Amino acid sequence: MSLIIEYSWWFFLLCLLLGVGYAFLLYYKNKNIIYGKTMRIIMASLRGTVITLIAFLLLAPMLKFLTKQKEKPIIVVAVDNSESLKLGKDSSFYINKLTANLNQLIHSFGNNYNVRPCLIGEKVRFLQAEQPISLDYSDKQTNISEVFDNVAQNYTNQNLGAVILLTDGIFNVGANPFYKIEPLNCPIYTVGLGNTELETDQLISSIQHNKQTFQGNFFPVEVNVMATKLAGKKSLLTVEDKEGNEVFKKELMITGDNYFETVRFNLQAGEKGIYRYHVNLIELENEITYKNNHATFFVEVIDSKEKIAIIYNSPHPDIAAIKQALELSDKYEVEAVAAQNFRMNPEDYSLIILHQLPSLQNNISSLLSDIQNKGISCLYILGKQTNLTAFNKLNSGVLISQNKTLFNDAFPLLNNNFSLFTLSEDIKQIISTFPPLYTFFGDYKLTVSSNVLMYQKINTVSTDYPLIFFNQVAGRKIGVITGDGIWQWKIHNFIAKNNHEQFNELINKMALFLSVKADRSFFRVHTKNLFNETEDVRFSAELYNESYELISEPDVLMTISSEDGKQYKSLFSKEENHNYSLRMSNLPSGEYHWEASTNIGAKNYLKTGTFVVKEVELEIQNLVADHELLQNIAQKSGGEFYTPNNMDQLVEDIKKNDEITSIVSYHKIYNHLLNSWLYFVVLILLMGSEWFLRKWGGGY
Template structure:
């Protein structure tokens, strides 16, 4: 480790510091020769004062102490093991579980004598260590490389040794993820590249939502490999009842059959359907011969009325975004054509109504007497005077007919509902809306989701805001041109997901009926088997203030009657439970608590869906592994040649130890020993003077 001093001032300033010390000491000790100390003693005191004053003067130059430390880092070798189901689904499953994984760990131990070794397992996620249980339900190889790129950035990562079958079921193409990485990639080819005799339910296309009394289709695709001449049977079972059955013959080596089954939604709630094909003789695995699907049957769609003052591209964008959620049915009319009853709708959207051409007094009068939530969209045709008279939580004094261009800016404190990070990212890229010019005045109960940004100036004026009144909710989009947001979505990401999600959240929040119960349990109604079941709970006192004093318990019960009891943990003013993951199936729950002498209970259900993507294609993709290694100065090996990797790496002259020099600057005035030195010098001088009778 090296040390040096540096300052922003020229070197000759240090000479001035010495001169100050000399001058101060001379005045004190050589201008007063009659102090009775003697020549030698005077010289000692002179030196002590000279050093103290010089150091103090030097500190006025704000000097920095530069330390240079050197860190030696051995080459890092990462060993990563594909822990997904497809590795161990074939005839060699016992070998991979009982022999290969221990051998791979032994390889890591052998390499650790010369290299710094890090080990990871990956499937859908990346975890430290070599698991080797091969229970992963999905494979995301790109996530592994992204994790390594982040974790070992600016480190001496020399090579990645990846053991897997090359089957990727989610995430980006790993070829592009590692396009510019500086390290080498070696691959160990696992799995089986040959196609075995197999009959499977490959795909099931269906609507996750259906409506009571309607029929809905289930499209089933069956694949068969090397099963020519075999007979099988397709069955669809709902509960204990078989609702469809068909025998079929496998006609060729690469057999495909698509069947459309019409099913009736006869009971509301979550319905489970098992789709299966009977196994044929000689199949290595029958785990992919069935699929379970869950359909939520709703007792009627919610209707949304969309009324516009005149044709506008916003209308089509809104209608398509809302109808992407199958819970909603949109009826779109122009103001002069509407003569119905608003009470049959869950939400009314008014696009530039009231307008300068037609105030829509009949419709607005009807809305005033109803408790139907309303979403106003303002624009160039809006009659602001008539809008302000409605007292919807926002007042815009009409100063002129001009419009402003307002960019959206997220309110970080918005609390009514959450939006995903992708929607937040896209909002920052959306073009401006054309909003009425004026000074916006909001009531205190109004909460903005988005603020207006005029040019580069952030304002507190709302762009999208909501107000919870005594009898209904209302919302305001204070500008026209949201169709450009949907178009921007498509130009940036090739789809409309962000805009559709944003509008869906707005519509859901406004149309959902307020829950006035004092005890609430909040969770999704379906999970996948690799997800954790997370549940929130809220308890309100009689004044509808959140409290979390009493304990809240919940019991989850599966189809067989087995129970799983849990207790919620407390958050700031509510409750939270992470119940972990559950096997695929249907579950019911009962949550309970007591407060102020009252007992509260909530019951419900959820389903856990199986993931069998790893079982649909079990043919190893060694071509991907070969390409990864070939493009990154590596080599693809087979498990029998795995130990050759030690010699291959040892012969690489470019894989070597590196030394890093780390510079650190510390303000000298903050170093304690410098302060201690000054105090010691002055204390020594004082002690010597006192001891000799000086003052």
């Protein structure tokens, strides 16, 4: 501890002189003083000290403390809780012993480390520091890379000592974890669980099929069958519909110990709806598990395709990215054509996408007139070639004013109050990381009826300029993307997630909203037809009065019935924007019927539908552990690879690692003397002592 002031210490002499001078004038120049010499010296000293200490406060004195802080090294222990571990031949060890061994390992670190346990599965779940690990191997997916992403995000600038990764190395969601370890900047110690040897088994490794098809169409199905250590055996593949009727079968001759065959066949679609098919392999003797002999797939049968035209001013990567995303859905028939070559009837299309049109080269005034007059939905994508003057006359919902033709790089900023359609949590999370679009620099004026999905974020400044918005004029739906370069979002999606799912979903959600004709009913309920068992079943609803004003006063009741007659009842939540929402978690796989009901006064409203919760079967498709991946992760990060039998050595190696140690830091703390109660106690004692002596000496 030390004492400092904001001024030179020479100023303290002035405080001292002030105190001495005041005491001298009071006790030596005052003719009425009746005290003796000794008493005057004592009282003058007390008064001089008090005045000096009070004057000293004018110099803003502070006490400086140096505090020592010890930060223990953080050890993240990430454990695989996926289903694949309990399906192998060592399942009894993982079910009965591994949990106890893990908790003993964590206990072995003692109090010198901060151990942060977490479970790996569909999501990474961190446990409380003192909470024991409990494994039930119930997760239907394994996302190892999310562990590294989570640790890098949450433990940056902390004393991260090491990551202990216990897994079989099999990942079926997310990116390859090997390419995610660099940001951690710490050793990763891996423990190889599972079995690396091929076991006697046959399985349905994957099924390829159209997610949607049309009534009466024949649609192709490909079933990939694998078998190990079953050479010379015969198997039988059968396909049944949900009523148990056999619609296909084929006998298989297993020709080797590492057998693979793709079985191709066609099925005919029935009436509109969701169809479930069961694929089965007969059970052969000595298979390690029979669970992967069975698989299920679903096909949605729809009545007809929606036609979408992408009309462009000139070739651009945006066009291919959007077209490929839309073509993944069998709902759409997509054509991409240059503006000068478009000869079709616009009324044949549910949605027309205009890329950098109108332009100076292609005015397309006749086409634009047809689109507006015939009420065809349109998505405008603006860019450098767009004729802004012509675009501003289209009554799209925005006017863009420019003094000079300049452009901005605008990052997407999600509008959390957007309600025209629902985005998944995965899309919401990745949007903020998307690269910028190339937008017009200028002043944007939106109409009141416009609904903004994303705003522009320019550099680090959040603006109210729209990046993507939607509008409705005379019953015609309009969408506008105010910049080009959306193809980069697709590339970024692949880099971040090793797939294009979020980009494709975003494009398809926009197209679905724009292409669907306006619903004029008073009660509307929105949901998907197909969910994975690992995701929540979500509903949104809207209720309108006779004036088509959105209201949310009445309660909306949802009743969901399963195939076996079990019912789930719940009330919708009322949102601030007068919409309703409902989320149902942990519904078992199967087919469900739903009824949503409400009333406005004496009028009752009812909506019904069906959806299917699909079982996730990723974990049973591969039971061979990938210890080579774990060895590579350990080697690249500076860690070591272990087996469950030598986990004790892992703890000893970490304890011996001199780089995994506590960090001692010192912090300066400043406290103004004016805030010190002890300082004022001293002043009061000094003044009280002087007062007592004056009274005792007969003074006033």
